[in-house]
Amino acid sequence: MSKRILVVLSEYGYWGEELVGPLEAFDARDYRTTFITPNGKRAHALPPSLDSEYLDPPLGRSVTSRDMARRARALDDSSRLDNPLSLAEMVPERPYYSALNHLRELEEYHRGLAGATGELLSAFDALMIVGGSGPIVDLANNERLHELVLAFAAAGRPILAECYGVATLAFARDWESRRSLLWGKHVTGHPKEYDYKDGTGFLGVDFNMGPPPYPLEYILRDATGPDGRFHGNVGKETSVVVDFPFVTARSTPDSTLAGELLIEVLENGLTRYGW
Structure with a gap:
């Protein structure tokens, strides 16, 4: 039976290649993909991710090829992302x-949560959180998404997170222990060297935040604890880490590899890669 992937997108903008790369890998395997956003609004790509002439300030070069810009724009202009959950x-x-x-409200909450997560676990084999700056706003500290991440992890279902989407994993915590799910794990994510000094932008708001509101690398170093590790792999072209059930990707160039490695987890039981 074809695998089913639940893909989480920010309503404040996703990075084009970070959706296209894994999605094309899934399509090649005839996987079924379903999209979900925080409030059911249609997600859109961040404009710089559709522009092959845009120079990424920390890297000093374009991070989007003309072909990828074309593919990302074609997806963003299509009806495929319409009507998300x-x-x-x-x-x-x-x-x-x-x-x-x-x-009484807390009891009702737990009943409803068990039903909701049970329904989603019965429908999907893996969860993917797409990166970009948008997740900073509506995914990183989204408690509903945290509960979904907790449920997939508890069920032994793989979770792929890219770029700033990895912050969601760091903040998803058991309500009693408050310990991150990443405690003792090996992960990658947006390193300090890749952070903007100015110009962090989001769709739907006329606001230049300047630098990102938090350094993801520092959060991940703290969240993984003394027995885990953050891998920035600065200076290497790609950085994807598998420490089951998590597949984490650093940034844009890692997107296709991240999708391929999630497939390896689902098809061949891969549990470790990149560390």
């Missing part, structure tokens, strides 16, 4: 502790 509609929200009937 909505996390807000499918996964309940934990009540505030100040709720008047907190205990």
Whole structure:
């Protein structure tokens, strides 16, 4: 039976190649892909990711080939990303502790959560979180997405996260222990050397944040703890790390390899790569 992948996209912009690379690898295997966004709004690519002339400031060169810009624009202009699922509609929200009937609401929350995650686990074999600057806004600290990540990890289902999407894994934590799921794991992600000093942008808002609001490398170093490790692989063309159930990718050039390695996890039981 064809594998089924649930693909999480930010409503504030995804990086074109970071969707196209894995998606084309999945399509080549006839995998079925379904898209989901925080509120069910249609996701769009960040404009710089569709521009082969755009020079990435930290790297001092274009990171998007003309062919990739064409493929990413074709996908973004197509109807394939229309009508995504909505996390807000499918996964309940934990009540505030100040709720008047907190205990009953919390019981109802756990019942609803078990049903929602059970339904999604029965429908999908793996989860993918696409990168770009958008995930900083609506994926990294999205508690509904955290619950989905926790459920997939507990069920032994692989999770691929790219670039700033990896922050979601660092912040997904058991409510009691508060320890990151990445504790003791080996991961990669956007290193400090790759961060912008200015110009971090998002779709739908007229706001230049300047540098990213948090250095992802530092978060991942803390989240993995003394027995895990962050691998920046700065100076190497690609950086993808598999430490089951997680597949993490550093940035744009790693997208296709990340998709191929998720396929290796699903088809051949790969559990370790890149460390």
